[in-house]
Amino acid sequence: MEIILASGSPRRKELMEMLGFKNLKIIPAKGEEKVNLSLAPGALVEALATQKALEVAENRNKEDLVIGADTIVFHNGKVMGKPHSEKEARDMLSELSGDVHQVYTGVCLVKDGQKTARHELSRVHFRSLTEAEICAYVKTGEPMDKAGAYGAQGLGALFVKGIEGDFFNVMGLPVCLLGEMLKEQGVYIL
Amino acid sequence: MEIILASGSPRRKELMEMLGFKNLKIIPAKGEEKVNLSLAPGALVEALATQKALEVAENRNKEDLVIGADTIVFHNGKVMGKPHSEKEARDMLSELSGDVHQVYTGVCLVKDGQKTARHELSRVHFRSLTEAEICAYVKTGEPMDKAGAYGAQGLGALFVKGIEGDFFNVMGLPVCLLGEMLKEQGVYIL
Numbered sequence: 491m492e493i494i495l496a497s498g499s500p501r502r503k504e505l506m507e508m509l510g511f512k513n514l515k516i517i518p519a520k521g522e523e524k525v526n527l528s529l530a531p532g533a534l535v536e537a538l539a540t541q542k543a544l545e546v547a548e549n550r551n552k553e554d555l556v557i558g559a560d561t562i563v564f565h566n567g568k569v570m571g572k573p574h575s576e577k578e579a580r581d582m583l584s585e586l587s588g589d590v591h592q593v594y595t596g597v598c599l600v601k602d603g604q605k606t607a608r609h610e611l612s613r614v615h616f617r618s619l620t621e622a623e624i625c626a627y628v629k630t631g632e633p634m635d636k637a638g639a640y641g642a643q644g645l646g647a648l649f650v651k652g653i654e655g656d657f658f659n660v661m662g663l664p665v666c667l668l669g670e671m672l673k674e675q676g677v678y679i680l
Numbered sequence: 681m682e683i684i685l686a687s688g689s690p691r692r693k694e695l696m697e698m699l700g701f702k703n704l705k706i707i708p709a710k711g712e713e714k715v716n717l718s719l720a721p722g723a724l725v726e727a728l729a730t731q732k733a734l735e736v737a738e739n740r741n742k743e744d745l746v747i748g749a750d751t752i753v754f755h756n757g758k759v760m761g762k763p764h765s766e767k768e769a770r771d772m773l774s775e776l777s778g779d780v781h782q783v784y785t786g787v788c789l790v791k792d793g794q795k796t797a798r799h800e801l802s803r804v805h806f807r808s809l810t811e812a813e814i815c816a817y818v819k820t821g822e823p824m825d826k827a828g829a830y831g832a833q834g835l836g837a838l839f840v841k842g843i844e845g846d847f848f849n850v851m852g853l854p855v856c857l858l859g860e861m862l863k864e865q866g867v868y869i870l
Contacts, residue, residue, distance in 0.1 A: 509835065509838070617856065630870075647699075652845040665837040680817050
C-alpha cells in the first residue's frame, strides 16, 4: 500500500512531512472542478476533495490510500477562491479586514474503492488593516496562490488576531481530523 | 540599530524568519528566572520575558532592540513547565487529555533603556488520548523541551482538536501582537 497526496499544495506537503510522511507520493489532481455551487460550504469542500481523490485513485492500485483535500474561505455568504490579480487580492483583503471569516477544508480518503469524506471549519479573526499594509502585503506576492488572498503561516500571520478551530485547517489540511480518519484505515501515526 | 532575540528557542527563531528577519542576532538569556510565583499567569510571563530582555540588553548598545519572550502552559490553576523526565511528560499529557488548557506568552521589547511588556492568551482543546498514543508520542522525544510536554507544530498537532486565540502564541511567540509592538518602536514589517 502506498499513501498518495492528490494535491500540489506545498503547505499540505509540509504538513504531511510534519506528521512523518517524508517520502510521500504526490500526484496533484488535474481535472476541472465540477460542483454544484449551491451546496453549503462544508458539503462543497467535501465534494471537491472527493473529486480530487477519486481522479487520482482511478489510475492507482486499489489498495493504495489516496488523500484529497480542498480549502475555501467563506465570508458574508460568499466563497473566496484564489485571487486572479493584485487588484482582486487587495479587494479580498479589504473585505476580510477587521472581520471574522470561515475557512473550510474537506478531506477525502479513497482506498479499496471506498471513499470517506469529512470537513473541518475554523473561524479566523482579522485585525483592521490599513491600505498601506494591504498594498505592501500584496506586493510580497504571498497572497496570489492562496484562497482569501492570505497565508496564515506567512506574513499574513500579522493580520490574524486569533482563530477558533484547527490552525492547520486554515493552512489547508486539518491535521487532527486527518489523523483520526487515517486511524480508521488502519494507519497509525502514533 | 540591531534587532536581537533574547531566546534560544528554535521555534521563536523560525517565527521571526517567517516575518522576514532572516539574519536575526540571537543571544539567549542565561540568567536564573527569578519571579514571584504567586503572580497571575499573564503577569508571570510578562515578568519572565522582561527579565530575559533586560539581561541581554544590559550588554548591548542602547539603540538596539531586544525581544524577550516566555511561554507557560496553565491547567487547573497550575503552571506546567518543561518535563524533566519521560514519566513527567506522560503525566502532563494525561492531565491535558480531553480537556482545555491555556497557553500564555509574554513579550518584552527593550530599547533606549525603555521596556514594554504584554502577553497573549490562547486556549487549547485536546482530544482524548489513549495511553498507547501518549507513550508513543513521548518516545519520539518531541515533548521533552516543551512547556506542557507537547509541540503544537509537530506530531502534537494530532492531539489538538482546536484552539481559541493566536496559534503562534501556542508555538511560543504571538506574531500579531509582536507586529503591533514593533510598529510602536518604528519597525514596520509590512
